[in-house]
Structure formats: structure tokens, C-alpha cells
Amino acid sequence: MIIFGQSARPTPPNMMSLRRHPNLDLPAVPTRTVKANLEAARRVGIPPEVLLADTGLRGDAVLAPGARVSYRAMLQLQRNLIAQPLPDDFAFASPPFSVSSYGMLGYAMMSCATLNQAIQIALKYYRTAGPLFDLTFDFEDDALVIGADNVFGLEDRLLTLVTEEIFTTFPQLLDLLVGDHVRPREVDLNYPAPAHRHLYAARFECPVVFDAPRTRFVLDAAALALPLLHPDADSAVMFERSCREMLAEIERHESLANELRHLLLSSPGKLPDAAGAAAKMRLGERTLRRRLADEGTTFQAILDEVRCHIATDYLVTTHLSTQEIAELLGFSEATNFRRAFMRWTQRSPTSYRKPSYRKPTSASRG
DSSP states (O other), X not given: OOOOXXXXXXXXXXXXXXXXXXXXXXXXXXXXXXXXXXXHHHHTTOOHHHHHTTSOOOHHXXXXXXXXXXXXXXXXXXXXXXXXXXXXXXXTSOSOOOGGGGTHHHHHHHXXXXXXXXXXXXXXXXXXXXXXXXXXXXXXXXXXXXXXXXXXXXXXXXXXXXXXHHHTHHHHHHHHHHSSOOOOSEEEOSSOXXXXXXXXXXXXXXXXXXXXXXXXXXXXXXXXXXXXXXXXXXXXXXXXXHHHHHHHXXXXXXXXXXXXXXXXXXXXXXXXXXXXXXXXXXXXXXXXXXXXHHTTOOHHHHHHHHHHHHHXXXXXXOOOOHHHHHXXXXXXXXXXHHHHHHHXXXXXXXXXXXXXXXXXXXXXXX
């Protein structure tokens, strides 16, 4: 089992935990997801043409094996779905879950030796499944927390449906991988309790919190040591290679802004300026700034976003002083960092830091 502890030197924040700015035209959603939605709708009397209206998708595109559709098309399909009268248990009444629902990612997870290894695969390659969330995988005390951030700005009813579609598969996936019943510790949902809230308790068999600050699936970390039913080292290597290739293809279509975020996140302690970043990306500085403007952002906005993310990560997970964090982020003075942090978060670095990570002496600077 991999042990996650705090190192002496701060490590770069997990890039998966940075809030993404999705490119809606990115072809990232597998057509098997579209077909699953069409089949689910058909079971309650909604014909395919209703769901496909205004998506730009035709039957042949949906049926093409291995093809992908854009986030924009998938969002329109889901909005067409919620415009129809749906039974309360629509997302809960799907056929028995199969690991093939996750495609190559599901097979890669199934071939691992332990649940911990399967989670590591999910962390790396979950985007190959085309979820309408930015997922994070974090360890808090003795629990694994799978978070789901609403980066697509889904409205309430659509947010509820999409969350149900994804989260209701988690318990079934765990049972299939382990061959035993694995209950979560808690499920938190960032929306009001629907009329069918009793279905959540029946599916998750744990406390379910609605109107939570963030949507989270919390699992006891001890479960990560559980062996999986069908470990196969050779297959695991093959399936992970396929996942890696699919993710590379998706990221090839990503926005320049996200490419810049990844570059900056990989360089904490020595964040490049616009000229340095452009050189690493094999672009001219003017070209970088122009293309970022075309995507509706600026180098400074992304730099501030990344600085804020790294700063909050260090404040929560390390004992570094405010001065040390300021230096790592390229600020000449801690005062300038404090002012910037207040501008980013409307809070001071000291108020953001967890009490357990404050230095025990009065010499601590926050």
C-alpha cells in the first residue's frame, strides 16, 4: 500500500486538483456514454431523436466504435434529457453495472493487484471516461476523498442528474473490483435534497449530506489495501498503455490555457515569466499572449490562479512560513504576497492556514 506522507521539501501540488477551465469543444466523451444515455432514455419512452436534437450528432457518429463527442454535444444531450418528464429513480434504475461502462479505464483498474493501485490508475486516467466534472483524489487523515467540482457550471437539475449518473456507479464499481461489499464512510452532495432522497441512502448505505460545500465520496483509507478479484500484471500494463494513449489524444486538443497551467504547476519555486513560459512552449511571447486572449484569458490571470493554488496547498499541507511561500511564488516581499493572497481569496494567509499547521512558536510568521 502506498503511504502518503509529508516530505521535508514541498512537492508540486497535484495537477488534478487544479480547477479546470473546460474547452467545450474538446472531443472527450466516449460514444459509449452517449449510447448508454440513449438506451436509458428509451427505457422510459424517450426516443433517440429527442435526445440528439441540437447536438450535431447523427446516428452513425454515435455508433462509431472508439469515437468521442464534444463536451458541448454531451451537455446539450443531457439538457434535452432533463427537459423530459423523468422518473425519480431514472439514474438509480440502470441495468447492472459493468466495468466496461468505464471502457479501457475500467479494465485497467480491474487488472490491478489492490484497490489502492486501481485508485492510482483512476487518478491518472479518469478523463478518458469523459466525466462532466473535474475529479480529485485526496487523502484526509484516514480517508480517501473523491471530490467532484462543477467546472462546467451545471444548473441545479442537470447537476443533480449528472452527479447521480456518476456517483451511483462508485459502490457498484468497488464491489466488482473487490468481490465484496465496500461501503463509503460518507457522501456529500453540493445541491439540495431532491424528493427522492431516500434512494441515496439505499444506494450508498452511509450518511448522505445535501447542501454540502463540495460534492465528495469518502472511503476509509484502510479499504485501499483490499486485494482485487482479477489481478493480472500483464493485462494491467497493456490496459494502462491504452489509457495513456487515449489521454494523450484528449490532451492534444486541450486549450493553450490549460497547457500553460500544467507548465506553471510543474515549476513551483521557479515560476517562469511570460517570455520564459512561451519559450518552453515553443511559442513567441506575442503569440502566447494573443492565443490566450483568443481563449478569453491572460498570462497574468493564469499565473495568479496557479500562484493562488500553490499558496493554498502549501498553507494547508506544510509548515512553510509566509516568507518562504512568498519566495517560492516569486514575490520579492512577504507583504506583496499577503496583499495578493487577500486579493485572490479575500482572506489572509494566516486565517487560511489550518491550526495544526501553524508553527508552535510566536516566531511563526503568517
